[in-house]
Amino acid sequence: MSTSPYLTLNVVDLTHETDDCVTIHLERADRQPIASQPGQFLTLIVPCEAGKRPARRSYSLSSTPHETPRLSVTVKRVPGGLVSNYLLDNVQVGQQLEVMAPMGNFTVQPNAAAARSLVLIGAGSGVTPLMSILKAVLHEEPQSQVLLVYGNRNEDSVIFKTQLQALEQQYAGRFQVEHVYSQPLGSGGAHQFKGRLNRTMLLRILEQRHALPPAQAEYYMCGPEGMMAEARAALDLLGVPAERIHRESFVASADSAEAAAGQPEGHGTVTADDDDAISARTVTIQYEGTDYQIEVRPDQTILEAALDQDIDLPYSCQAGLCTACRGKCHSGKVHLDEREGLSDSELKQGYVLVCVGHPLTNDVVIEID
Incomplete structure (x- = not known):
């Protein structure tokens, strides 16, 4: 059940x-x-x-x-x-x-025996998941160190300002916040930088922290797409391996669609190509022990068609990012408008996101997680 x-x-x-x-x-x-x-x-x-x-x-x-x-x-x-x-x-x-x-895959798995360095890079409300991560690591990994590079307009716009100050005192020597203000109210301090949180600023901050080998740290970033692109460029210049860089985004990227090829047998095909024409199709949705037959118009996603028939499927962002509506395509072929929320492995296994999915054949059967 x-x-x-x-x-x-x-x-x-x-x-x-x-x-x-x-x-x-x-x-x-x-x-x-x-x-x-x-x-x-x-x-x-x-x-x-x-x-x-x-x-x-x-x-x-x-x-x-x-x-x-x-x-x-x-x-x-x-x-x-x-x-x-x-x-x-x-x-x-x-x-x-x-x-x-x-739900979500932008996570850490704390390990009491770990002794690692984490660099968290955020701007504005992008600090929210980073706050969860840093509190967990500081609490559960007594040998680990955390650096938070946090960009805001000024001192008054810092979310969690009091809590971050308290954590710096509680975990002195293990936790440091480097604030970056684009329009600071004050004259600055030892851990305060003036300007935008871009690649130059990030390189400046990281290179000043000689005790932190850049390529050996783990990096988690969340914030505006432009900031994350700048941060990624800085980390590339420092030679940080791609597997040590993690990002959270709720903004769809226009150029994120890539084709998923070489699907193994035993399930349907998922594609982000635009070669196949989208037309009205019938889809079978398997959810909570019930099979639903729904008609999906060319101007609808599978999720929209299901909601129009009052089928209460789980969903959230409706942009193909959060995976709340993830399902397994058991047969047929499905086109995805966006695929950023799914890994290459998930695509090859036939997983789809119905909020950005369109059936390309009449034999599509999707089981919702």
Whole structure:
């Protein structure tokens, strides 16, 4: 029997991080723990507009497993953003929120015996999953060191400012924050840099830290696409192996689609090529023990067609990134508009994301995880 991906959680506390950012602390009513990994995200299902389908947004966990039974997400107001504005204007302690269970692959697996160096690179609200990762590593790996390079507009826009200061004191010698401000309010300090967090700035910061061999550290980055591209360019110049660089993104990349070839037998074919024409097709969805036959129009994704028939499939970002809607294609051929959320191995095994999927044949059968 499959386990429902949906949870109803109580808002037990709110922490106002900045003028436009709040951390929402959530627990189950029975205070039982909820499995999660450092760096994962939570999908909130929010009834923002009366008469319309609830909106879903993914927010990285800023909590860690050792803070169980509490899960915390940090939400920054986005100008014109439907969900962020609804939450910041309306969320209150005592109310309930429906969520999907934590998921995501931007994670670390803490090991008490590890003695490693982590460099975390973030800007703005991209610090949220990095916060979860650094707290977990500092708490569970007493021999490991963590450097956080954190870009913001100024000192007042630093999310988790007080908490980061406390962690630096608690883990003195093991944890350091290097702040980068594009428009600083003050005159600067020993661990404060003025300018944009680009490749030049990152190289300057890393090269000043002689105790940290760049190629031997592990790197985790999260933030605007431009910042992450600059950070990756800096790490390439330092000779950091690709397998030591991890990134989290919720913005689809226009050039991320690549063809998945050489599919082994035993399942359907998944492609990101544009060679095959998309037309109206019938798809079979297997979910929670039921087979659903749905008609998918050329202008629809498989997920959109299922939702139009009131089939409550799990989903979140609707951009092919978060993997909440992942399924296994057992037969037929499926085209993906985006494939960034899936690894090459998953594509070869026939996994699809129905939020960006279109059937190319009439024998498509997809089993939703």
